[in-house]
Amino acid sequence: MTMAKWKVGIVSCSGEEIPEGTISRIATRLVLEKLRPDETVTICLPLFLAGGEGERTFAKLFPTITVDGCEKRCAKIGTEKYSGKPFATVVVTDVLKKCPNLTLKSRDELSTEEWEFAEKVAEEIAERVDEALRRQNEQLRSEKQ
Amino acid sequence: MGDQETLKMVRENLCLTIDGCPSKCAQKNVEASNGRLVKSFAVTDTLRNNRNLKPEGIIELNSEGLKLANVLAKEVAKTVDKIKGGKSL
Numbered sequence: 287m288t289m290a291k292w293k294v295g296i297v298s299c300s301g302e303e304i305p306e307g308t309i310s311r312i313a314t315r316l317v318l319e320k321l322r323p324d325e326t327v328t329i330c331l332p333l334f335l336a337g338g339e340g341e342r343t344f345a346k347l348f349p350t351i352t353v354d355g356c357e358k359r360c361a362k363i364g365t366e367k368y369s370g371k372p373f374a375t376v377v378v379t380d381v382l383k384k385c386p387n388l389t390l391k392s393r394d395e396l397s398t399e400e401w402e403f404a405e406k407v408a409e410e411i412a413e414r415v416d417e418a419l420r421r422q423n424e425q426l427r428s429e430k431q
Numbered sequence: 432m433g434d435q436e437t438l439k440m441v442r443e444n445l446c447l448t449i450d451g452c453p454s455k456c457a458q459k460n461v462e463a464s465n466g467r468l469v470k471s472f473a474v475t476d477t478l479r480n481n482r483n484l485k486p487e488g489i490i491e492l493n494s495e496g497l498k499l500a501n502v503l504a505k506e507v508a509k510t511v512d513k514i515k516g517g518k519s520l
Contacts, residue, residue: 315489
């Protein structure tokens with residue numbers, strides 16, 4: 287019997303207006319491609335909102351982590367509206383509060399400091415991925431007992 | 432999503448959408464919000480017309496990908512100019 291491997295869906299902000307949107311997308315890609323490539327998939331937020339059934343079903347069945355650029359939290363609200371409560375939410379402006387000397391400016395080419403910040407956000411997302419999978423495994427173990 | 436500020440913006444201003452794939456989510460979302468959509472662009476069309484430019488890399492686009500983005504940006508800018516000049520699209 288083939289067991290389906292648990293994956294965590296990451297729903298990123300798609301905002302182009304503010305640098306935090308760019309950071310959200312780059313941090314998400316860093317998780318998908320470098321930090322947790324085997325444990326994560328991305329869910330396209332615009333497709334999710336436009337009625338993508340595959341995306342919505344995935345988010346109902348698997349844990350999701352929303353990555354929002356700002357306090358509007360569109361990724362979180364959209365996920366809650368169409369699928370269910372996300373396992374965790376990372377808000378870039380919240381992470382930015384931990385770096386008081388950093389001002390984000392770029393919306394296309396990131397500076398060295400902005401890249402480092404994107405990596406920091408990515409690490410926070412990766413920690414939530416690990417928590418989600420740990421929770422999932424605990425649940426499976428308790429169901430078997 | 433229902434953000435009133437954004438809904439007001441797309442309903443009171445002319446909108447151009449740029450979609451990365453044939454699902455055309457940007458176009459669909461503006462239409463579903465009763466926005467004033469005047470033209471839709473698709474990266475796949477730009478790619479079809481510029482087959483020599485092969486975009487690679489997602490975190491960091493390669494130089495061909497950046498060139499392709501510039502081609503599309505110019506197309507969008509031309510449309511903005513037409514709108515500003517009162518010309519038909």
